[in-house]
Amino acid sequence: MTGFARRLAGKLLAGLVMVWVVVTFTFFLVHALPGKPGDVQYESYIMQGFNPEEARAKVTAVYGFTSHDPLFSQYLGYLGRLLHGDLGQSVYYSGVPVSHLIWSALPWTVLPVLTGLLVSFLIGVIAGVIAAVKRSSRWGGLLSVSGSLVAGVPSFVLALLLLLVFHTEWHLLPDAGTSDITLEPGWSPEYVGSVVQHAVLPVISYALLSYGGWLLAMKSSVITVLGDDFILASELRGLAPVTRARYIGRNAILPLFTVLALSFGIMFAGSFFIEQTFDYPGLGELLLKSIGVRDYPVMAGAFLLITVAIIAANIVADLCYTLIDPRVRR
């Protein structure tokens, strides 16, 4: 297992480098934008009648750095604070730490995305197996078409469609928020029920978003494995059908772990549209809002988090792969 540890260390190192690159890129991008974040605020304080001394102090308090320092020392200071887990403070919500905003938005993105991913993975993989085994029959064909269709619909169209059907037409599900606002947050059955009810449409959206991908990927993977020599060999050796199904399943699902990481990233990206459509206070909405009001620290923080999440998903997928496939261990 030393090979395993070395592989993990390598992946982590590569991940850290990746994060650093993204952090650096975002920092300099934000500072290259016309109207530097600090400057805009500084000007507006001046306009409000503060004297330059006070205005600079306020900007420092809000941004954690003064924009009149040389850019590079600002960058170093920013990196140093990041290392201590300090993402700075929001401009829009004056003084609120960015990490606090992100922590409170995070569950509303991660939980629905993960649930949706899991649901679509299970359904998509099973449907993919059926579509592969019954590929010459009409139902198998229809199943494949369903995958291609759903995979081709953009996320915001999908979300709007769901809203139209389940809220506007059938009045079955709520259209906005995470729970009924009259309820007190807590572990009361009413509140939890309301949260679940509000989460249904976002979860379905995420699930549909990736269902087609799973189905098509699994289908083609199963077809490939069915043509493999060892499957014919296992048939000629009289292996039990259950055993053969296990052989096929495990071999076919292997390449999907790479897709898993990818689709996790895609879902995160898709969360912008879906959270906006359902007015759901997750990361995507936080990011969109912060872009709207030029809340640069929040933007940088959200980008950072999404980057870390995608890289982490990649590492986890890679480790799953390593655990299942003896050929990659060594």
Place this chain on the structure above:
Amino acid sequence: MTEVQVRDLTIEYQTSAGWLPAVAGASLDLRAGEITGLVGESGSGKSTLALALLNAVPEPGRVAAGSVEVAGVGDVLSLSGKQLRKVRGGELGYVFQASQNSMNPLKTIGKQLLDLGRSHEVKDLRALIARAKDLANRMGMDGDRVLDSYQHQLSGGMRQRIGIVFALVLNAKVLILDEPTTALDMLSQAAVLDIVRTVHDENQLSTLIITHDIGAISEIADRLAVMYGGRIVEDGPLLDVLRRPTHPYTRALIGATARITGDVDAARALPGRPPDLTTVARVGCVFRDRCPFAVTACADTEPPLVVGEAGRRRACHVEPSTVLSGTPGTPAAVGGQP
């Protein structure tokens, strides 16, 4: 004792031109203690015939006629479901053409052996493992190590031998090997065939070895059967057939094998190409396009496989003596030359 009796077996594949036979009216016996070599050019139907012995004709194929009687089992072609599954691996051990990759890459050989045992409801799995290790050891491998390995950790020759272990470990009485040595170098080829001979003798198996290469099996087989265009055109005791080939195709095939004629210069490649499903002659003799001995009858009547003396059979209109003498009788009558 005749272990396997193939009778009038016809296997067809669905093609764009309809259902066409890859094996036509083949009859063959495999006897206990005998190794039968089955030779023929690519596409002659060897693998199709062998797979049919397990009632495992691949898609889009079907058994159009015939039977495969296995001693103690009955007609394998009439079995299905669990009964059929038990015969595969249980009575009939098969090492198939691409057995370099015949193992699940994600499981150790030992775990797959247990899967095999459980699938066949073997009570004593320890004994099964012990037997597999013993077989592996006798094939020149380290049984303990091999069972702990994954397929990718084994060499080509070891994989081939593991394929044979899996075919034998359930005490199959019939062993079918489809091109067991094609992927191996000369040395490993000889070693694998040697082992097959030893295990075959010890267990009084009925063994069928399929190959392109007459030379490779001429040292270990007892009988030789020759296929062409889906027909068995000649068979008999190996040495007898090699010394006195009485079918023009057999004669040409032997002539093309330097190892048997012992003279590389004299080894002439077979002129022309072997037919496939769509190009094989529908009437007359399937070999006539390439046959230097062909006579008028060859163009319109298919020669039946006739039993001769000393356990030999042949399917040809021309007299054995004519073929043996090597001088075509009536060249003017050669028909169907393209």
